[in-house]
Amino acid sequence: MYQWDFTPVLANADLLWQGLLGTLSITGTALAFGLPLGLLLALGRLSPRRWLAWPAGFVIEFFRTTPPLVQLFWFFFALPILIDIRMTPYLAAAITFSIQSSAFFAEVFRAGIVSVERGQWEAGRAIGMRGPQVMRRVVLPQAVKRMIPAFTERAIELMKTTTLVATVSYADLLYQANELAQKTFRPIEIFTATALIYFVVIFGLSLIVQAVERRLAVSGDNTVRQGAG
Numbered sequence: 001m002y003q004w005d006f007t008p009v010l011a012n013a014d015l016l017w018q019g020l021l022g023t024l025s026i027t028g029t030a031l032a033f034g035l036p037l038g039l040l041l042a043l044g045r046l047s048p049r050r051w052l053a054w055p056a057g058f059v060i061e062f063f064r065t066t067p068p069l070v071q072l073f074w075f076f077f078a079l080p081i082l083i084d085i086r087m088t089p090y091l092a093a094a095i096t097f098s099i100q101s102s103a104f105f106a107e108v109f110r111a112g113i114v115s116v117e118r119g120q121w122e123a124g125r126a127i128g129m130r131g132p133q134v135m136r137r138v139v140l141p142q143a144v145k146r147m148i149p150a151f152t153e154r155a156i157e158l159m160k161t162t163t164l165v166a167t168v169s170y171a172d173l174l175y176q177a178n179e180l181a182q183k184t185f186r187p188i189e190i191f192t193a194t195a196l197i198y199f200v201v202i203f204g205l206s207l208i209v210q211a212v213e214r215r216l217a218v219s220g221d222n223t224v225r226q227g228a229g
Contacts, residue, residue, distance in 0.1 A: 008184035009193045019176030020197060026090065026172065027159045030097035034158075035151075037098065038105025043135075045110060056106075063103035069164050072096045076168045089170035093162070101158050108150045112143035149216070152209040156202055173197060 009016070044056030063071065076092035079085070116139045124134030166175035177194040181187035 002188070004189060005186060006189050006193065008180065008186045009189050012180050012184070015176050015180060016173065016193065016197065019171060019173035020201070022170065022172040022176075023159065023162055023174075026093050026097065026162050026165060026170070027155070029094045030101050030158055030162070031155060033094070033098035034101035034105055037102035039109050041102060041106035042109035042113065045106065046113060059099075060103045060106050063100050064107070068096065068100050068161055069167065071100055072164055072168060089165065089168045092168060093165040093170050097158060097162060100161075101154065104154050104157075105151070108147050108154065109143070112147040112150075113139060115146060116142050145216070149209050149213045152205060152212065156205050156209075159202060159205075160198075 041056045041060055044052045045060060047053050047056075072092060075096050076087055076089065079092075080087040113135075124138045129137065162172060163174045165172050166178065169175065173194060177190050181190040184190065
C-alpha cells in the first residue's frame with residue numbers, strides 16, 4: 001500500500017504559492033491585452049471594408065485553429081531569430097496568450113454585437129449619432145452585458161491553457177510543481193495538491209459564471225455563449 005505523505009507539500013507551500021501567482025500573472029496579462037485587441041479584431045471583421053475584414057478574419061481564424069503550444073514555441077524560439085531581440089519566457093507567454101485569447105474574444109465580441117437588434121442602430125442614427133457613436137454608446141454597453149458569461153468562461157479556458165508555459169521554463173504553478181516533484185520524490189502528493197489548487201481557483205470562477213448567468217436570466221437579458229474551438 002502506498003503511504004501518502006503531504007509533508008513536502010506543506011514544507012514547500014510558498015513555492016506553490018509563487019507558482020500560482022505566476023499563473024495568475026500571465027493570465028491577467030493575457031486578459032488585459034487580449035480583450036481590447038479582441039474588440040479591435042471583431043470590429044475589423046465586421047467592417048464593410050474588405051481591407052480590414054479579411055486581415056482581421058485571417059488573424060482570428062489562424063490563432064483559433066493552430067495549437068497554442070506551437071504558437072508559444074514560435075514566439076519563444078523563432079521570433080528572436082527573426083528580429084534579433086531577447087525573448088524571456090514571460091514575454092513570449094504574454095505575447096502568445098494575449099494574441100491567442102484575443103482571437104477567441106473577437107468571436108465573442110462579434111456574436112454579442114450581432115445579437116443587438118438592428119433597431120438599436122437605427123434609433124441611434126435617428127437622434128443624430130454617427131456609426132462609431134452608436135457602437136460606443138448604444139450597442140457595446142448592451143452587447144458586453146450579454147457577453148459577460150462567455151468572457152468568464154474564456155478566462156477559465158485561458159488559465160488552463162497557460163500551463164503550457166512550463167515548457168519554456170516559466171515559473172507557473174505547474175512548473176513549480178514539477179520541480180518540487182523531482183526534488184522531493186513525491187510526485188503523487190505534489191501533483192495531487194496542484195490539481196486541487198487549480199480546482200479551487202477554476203471552480204470558484206465557474207461559480208461566478210453561474211451566478212452571473214442566473215442574474216442575467218432574472219433580469220431578462222440574453223447571454224452570448226462562446227463559439228466552439
